[in-house]
Amino acid sequence: MRKSKLPLFLFLFCFAFAKPALPAEFVLSVVDSATRQRVAARVYVENVDTGQWHFVRAHSSTDGVIYERQNWANKNSIEHHTSVPAAPFVAENLVAGTYLVTIERGKEYFPESRRIVLAEGEQRAVETVELKRWVNMAERGWYSGETHLHRPLNELPVVMQAEDLNVALPLTYWVTKAFTAPSQGNKNQSGEIPDRLIMIDDTHAIWPRNTEYEIFTVGEHNHTLGALFVLNHRSIFSLGAPDWKPIADQARSEGALMDLDKLDWPFGMTLPHMSGATLYELANNHLWRCEFGLTKWNTANAKRGHCTLTVLRALLS
Numbered sequence: 422m423r424k425s426k427l428p429l430f431l432f433l434f435c436f437a438f439a440k441p442a443l444p445a446e447f448v449l450s451v452v453d454s455a456t457r458q459r460v461a462a463r464v465y466v467e468n469v470d471t472g473q474w475h476f477v478r479a480h481s482s483t484d485g486v487i488y489e490r491q492n493w494a495n496k497n498s499i500e501h502h503t504s505v506p507a508a509p510f511v512a513e514n515l516v517a518g519t520y521l522v523t524i525e526r527g528k529e530y531f532p533e534s535r536r537i538v539l540a541e542g543e544q545r546a547v548e549t550v551e552l553k554r555w556v557n558m559a560e561r562g563w564y565s566g567e568t569h570l571h572r573p574l575n576e577l578p579v580v581m582q583a584e585d586l587n588v589a590l591p592l593t594y595w596v597t598k599a600f601t602a603p604s605q606g607n608k609n610q611s612g613e614i615p616d617r618l619i620m621i622d623d624t625h626a627i628w629p630r631n632t633e634y635e636i637f638t639v640g641e642h643n644h645t646l647g648a649l650f651v652l653n654h655r656s657i658f659s660l661g662a663p664d665w666k667p668i669a670d671q672a673r674s675e676g677a678l679m680d681l682d683k684l685d686w687p688f689g690m691t692l693p694h695m696s697g698a699t700l701y702e703l704a705n706n707h708l709w710r711c712e713f714g715l716t717k718w719n720t721a722n723a724k725r726g727h728c729t730l731t732v733l734r735a736l737l738s
Contacts (some may be wrong), residue, residue: 446513447546461582465523474501481508493716504583527585594632600661647684669696
């Protein structure tokens with residue numbers, strides 16, 4: 422008896438005309454639980470099944486800001502999030518599965534996490550996330566500020582509102598080589614840096630001209646010894662460090678603030694008196710939300726004297 426090929430034909434026919442699974446998405450809005458007003462926020466989206474991170478897109482005329490970093494010294498040190506304005510946002514091109522969504526907004530709101538399950542064949546889920554504020558410092562006359570900020574100027578209008586940050590002093594000039602002037606800094610931000618205050622709105626402002634002297638190398642020797650910041654100066658500095666005193670004198674003449682950051686110089690104790698620095702970072706940028714990557718930052722004691730001699734020889738030569 423001749424076997425029928427009909428079942429195979431039907432299988433091929435159904436396969437050819439079967440509709441592929443459409444990508445899924447979910448749309449979220451973030452609101453203040455008390456005012457019911459939409460607020461800007463930081464958004465994390467992780468596929469729990471695969472461990473894959475996703476970014477979101479804002480449903481507004483203002484785009485969200487994607488932050489995607491993996492530390493070179495520790496591959497487990499990962500930070501993937503999107504800063505979104507006060508508007509609904511969408512995570513799109515998703516597969517069916519379980520997603521952990523975490524919403525944060527600065528330090529005055531409790532973070533909120535929830536699991537969103539997209540079933541097979543489901544194309545869209547729409548939800549509203551409420552953030553509860555536990556304190557409002559601005560109402561009490563205290564405003565938040567950030568003096569150690571390595572983010573481009575064009576990102577700050579969205580990022581500051583997502584972080585509920587009132588005043589930003591981004592480090593637009595960044596020197597890591599001894600004796601190099603900030604005007605020739607190897608890590609400067611590109612483009613023109615205005616010499617005036619930038620107002621985002623009535624409660625968010627940027628002072629754009631700020632310099633970080635963070636010496637990584639002295640000649641051919643590598644050192645990670647902390648930094649001295651000059652904040653809200655008027656001119657573009659043309660002095661390299663060390664020597665610190667001429668820099669401090671110019672900073673004072675321009676009404677700038679000076680900030681000390683995780684200093685590891687043997688002579689670090691002299692800088693507050695010599696420079697007139699009024700700020701010292703207790704919670705600096707080595708406190709990370711994710712797993713820490715720079716575990717060997719400080720210089721061993723035996724090397725500190727060598728660093729001091731290297732600087733002195735360079736100054737005397």
